[in-house]
Amino acid sequence: DTGVSQDPRHKITKRGQNVTFRCDPISEHNRLYWYRQTLGQGPEFLTYFQNEAQLEKSRLLSDRFSAERPKGSFSTLEIQRTEQGDSAMYLCASSQTGGHGYTFGSGTRLTVV
Amino acid sequence: AQRVTQPEKLLSVFKGAPVELKCNYSYSGSPELFWYVQYSRQRLQLLLRHISRESIKGFTADLNKGETSFHLKKPFAQEEDSAMYYCALSPSQGAQKLVFGQGTRLTINP
Numbered sequence: 004d005t006g007v008s009q010d011p012r013h014k015i016t017k018r019g020q021n022v023t024f025r026c027d028p029i030s031e032h033n034r035l036y037w038y039r040q041t042l043g044q045g046p047e048f049l050t051y052f053q054n055e056a057q058l059e060k061s062r063l064l065s066d067r068f069s070a071e072r073p074k075g076s077f078s079t080l081e082i083q084r085t086e087q088g089d090s091a092m093y094l095c096a097s098s099q100t101g102g103h104g105y106t107f108g109s110g111t112r113l114t115v116v
Numbered sequence: 117a118q119r120v121t122q123p124e125k126l127l128s129v130f131k132g133a134p135v136e137l138k139c140n141y142s143y144s145g146s147p148e149l150f151w152y153v154q155y156s157r158q159r160l161q162l163l164l165r166h167i168s169r170e171s172i173k174g175f176t177a178d179l180n181k182g183e184t185s186f187h188l189k190k191p192f193a194q195e196e197d198s199a200m201y202y203c204a205l206s207p208s209q210g211a212q213k214l215v216f217g218q219g220t221r222l223t224i225n226p
Contacts, residue, residue, distance in 0.1 A: 036213070043125075045202050045216030046160070059213060094160070104150055104162035105214070 007108035009095050015114045016085055023081045024111045028097030035078050036105065037070055038094040039063070046094055052078060053100070085115045118143045120205050122217035129193050130225050137188040137220050139177075139203030148206040149179055149186040150214065155199045163188075163201070173197070193224045 008027040016022050028035045033054050038046035049068070050060045054075040064070075067085075072078040082089055092112050096105035119142045129135050141147065151163040164172045166179040166186060177188045186203060200221050204214040 034212075043218065045120075045204075045219050046214075048213040048215070051213060061213075104152075104165055106162075107160040109159045 007095055007097050007106050009108040009111050011111055012109065013112045013114075015116060018087060018115055019084055021081065021083045022085060022113065023079050024093055025077060025079050026095030026108060027077045028095070029106055030076075032097035032099050032106070033075070034098045034100060035072055036096045036098075037078070037080050038096065040092040040094060040110070049080075082113075085113075087115045089113060090115045118147070118205055118207060118215045120203050120215050120217035122203055122220050124220050125218065126221050126223070128223045128225060131195055132192050135190050135193045135197070135222065137201050137222065139186045139188065139217060141184050141186065141203075141205050143184075143205060143207065145207060148208065149177070150204045150206070151175070151177055151186075151188050152202045152204055152216075153199050154202070160202070195224045195226060198222060198224045
């Protein structure tokens with residue numbers, strides 16, 4: 004297990020297209036988080052899962068965003084009808100209940116043109 | 117509302133000098149506070165958390181509930197400390213969602 008993996012590393016898409024990102028957490032970790040980071044800002048919380056249950060969603064997550072973690076292992080984040088404002092780094096992290104902080108992935112950089 | 121403020125976007129000090137990265141928070145409960153660090157071309161990683169009261173890579177941070185601050189300090193900066201530092205708050209122990217500050221880019225000059 005080499006940590007939290009995210010795929011792809013970079014994605015360039017045209018406005019209006021749909022995109023999907025994948026995150027593979029550390030296998031023993033039951034919690035998985037998605038964050039978004041724009042230039043000059045810290046990461047902003049989007050949503051988190053405990054096992055397969057999505058327990059919290061930020062108001063930042065519009066109806067165009069959906070996240071799943073169907074078997075409590077990997078997770079996908081889909082953005083429909085992308086807009087230029089969606090351009091950002093999308094970070095995934097995982098943790099164990101009662102653990103000591105997150106382990107982050109390298110992120111997926113999305114550019115909407 | 118929970119908020120984390122890092123007043124300095126950029127901080128530059130000379131090698132061997134003391135360094136302090138400021139972090140202030142607003143939250144009415146008893147939060148858990150963290151410092152995360154991102155070195156060049158690496159992923160964001162946990163540096164330290166207030167509950168553990170550890171010193172990591174020579175850095176310490178003390179939670180001051182009266183001043184709602186969690187400043188990160190190191191007595192003698194090293195060039196390898198150059199990185200982006202983020203202060204973060206969790207509303208409760210057990211690290212569910214984190215609220216991050218904007219970050220401070222620390223540069224250590226030789």
